[in-house]
Amino acid sequence: MKLREIAAVLNATISCGAERIDDEVEMGYSSDLMSDVLTLDTDNLVLITGLVNLQAIRTAEMADIRAIVLVRNKKATDQMLELACENGMCILESPYSLFKSSGLLFQAGLKPIY
Amino acid sequence: MDPETQSMKLTFNIHGGDFTHAGQPSSEVKKVLKQLGIDGKTIKGIVIALYEAEVNVVAHAWKGTVEVEIDESKITIIVRDEGPGIPDIELAMQAGYSTASKKVREMGFGAGMGLPNMKKNTDELIIESEVDKGTTVKMINYFL
Numbered sequence: 001m002k003l004r005e006i007a008a009v010l011n012a013t014i015s016c017g018a019e020r021i022d023d024e025v026e027m028g029y030s031s032d033l034m035s036d037v038l039t040l041d042t043d044n045l046v047l048i049t050g051l052v053n054l055q056a057i058r059t060a061e062m063a064d065i066r067a068i069v070l071v072r073n074k075k076a077t078d079q080m081l082e083l084a085c086e087n088g089m090c091i092l093e094s095p096y097s098l099f100k101s102s103g104l105l106f107q108a109g110l111k112p113i114y
Numbered sequence: 115m116d117p118e119t120q121s122m123k124l125t126f127n128i129h130g131g132d133f134t135h136a137g138q139p140s141s142e143v144k145k146v147l148k149q150l151g152i153d154g155k156t157i158k159g160i161v162i163a164l165y166e167a168e169v170n171v172v173a174h175a176w177k178g179t180v181e182v183e184i185d186e187s188k189i190t191i192i193v194r195d196e197g198p199g200i201p202d203i204e205l206a207m208q209a210g211y212s213t214a215s216k217k218v219r220e221m222g223f224g225a226g227m228g229l230p231n232m233k234k235n236t237d238e239l240i241i242e243s244e245v246d247k248g249t250t251v252k253m254i255n256y257f258l
Contacts (some may be wrong), residue, residue, distance in 0.1 A: 032128070037161050039231050051222045055169075062165045063142070064158055077136075089168035103145035 001025060001110050003067055003090050004013035006046060010101050016081050017067075017090030025067055028110040030102045033060040037071050042113050048076060048105070050098050057083045061111060069094055071101045120136050121185040122146070128171045128178040132198065136258045141178045142166040143191075145146075146184065149218045153258050159235040160189055166228040166235075167193040167251050171216040174198060175248065191253045199245040207233065230249075 006020045007014060013113070014021065016033040030048040031037055034055055037047060041066035049056055060068055061083070067090040070076060076091050084091050094101055106112065120179070126139035131153070144161045171178035175197025183190045200206045208231050214224025233239050238254040 003257070018151060033225055035225035035227040035231070038166060038243060039234070043158070053221060055133055055136065055221050055223070058141070062140055062158070062161045064154070071134065 001105075001108065002013055003035060003092070005108065006069065006105060006110070007092050009104050010071075010092065010094040010096055011060070012094040013067060015076055015091045016084045017095055020066065020088070020090040023060050023066065023090070024047070026111055027113050028105050029113050032098070033037060033041070035066075037065075040113060045059070045113065046105075048098060048101050052076065052080070053095065054080055054083065056080070057089070060084075060089060067092070069101060071096055071098045121183055123162075124180075124182040126180040126182075128168055128175075128180060128193075129197070130172060130174075130176040130178075130195075131238075133172055136168050137245055138164055138169060139182075143152075143189075147189070150184070154224070156255065156258055160253075163232045163235040163239075163253050163255075164191055164193070167191070167253070169223050169226050170249075170251075171195045171197070173214055173223060178248075186257075188254055189255045193251045194248065195250075195254075196248040199249055200243040200246055201221045201245050203241050203243060 025046045027045040032051045046067040047065050048069045050072045057080050069092045071094050073095045129143040140161045147157045175195035178195030181192045184210035209230045210226040212224050218224040240252040243249040
């Protein structure tokens with residue numbers, strides 16, 4: 001699934017990494033707990049989270065995750081965007097809840113990791 | 115790079131409670147390993163283990179240091195902290211066991227997965243700890 005399609009499904013705005021909008025991701029993982037994200041062996045995935053702090057970006061950086069959807073209408077801070085851009089990540093911001101976002105993406109064909 | 119030993123050394127400081135800068139050492143190490151042409155999967159394991167160790171120091175200790183040594187065949191990382199120490203390392207190694215504060219949990223950590231995840235992502239992991247003094251974690255990863 002292209003990040004562009006993910007943005008459309010989630011009515012999301014792209015706050016960083018618009019040049020990566022045609023990148024393909026196969027799987028999604030929804031979590032507010034970065035400890036769990038760090039245990040994943042998969043890397044071509046989109047992280048769907050309501051955790052809006054620098055550690056969400058750091059976690060994605062270490063785990064080689066290139067795209068993050070921030071849900072519940074949360075906005076990335078300038079510091080987060082700076083770090084995300086530096087690492088070539090794409091950040092999407094959706095007004096939907098974590099449950100709704102995950103459900104819509106699953107329905108649209110994004111695969112779960114487990 | 116030291117021409118005698120063909121090794122590279124990096125040192126970083128970590129401050130307890132400073133979540134803003136947690137991950138900077140891991141980020142630097144990741145860049146260096148990429149430049150050295152180390153395989154992506156190996157890098158990921160190393161930086162995840164180091165990042166978990168950093169978060170542990172920020173979450174539990176007062177201050178700490180990260181010493182990294184990279185040679186042709188491996189990377190050795192020593193994370194040393196001054197802090198409360200770990201009274202029962204075996205218990206702390208169990209998935210789900212955590213003493214993290216509410217603040218740490220709000221940051222997205224403290225699920226009791228850090229030490230088991232460090233074990234999973236390293237070839238060798240040695241933890242030494244003294245209550246009320248601090249903890250030293252030594253991690254070694256061999257390059258493919």
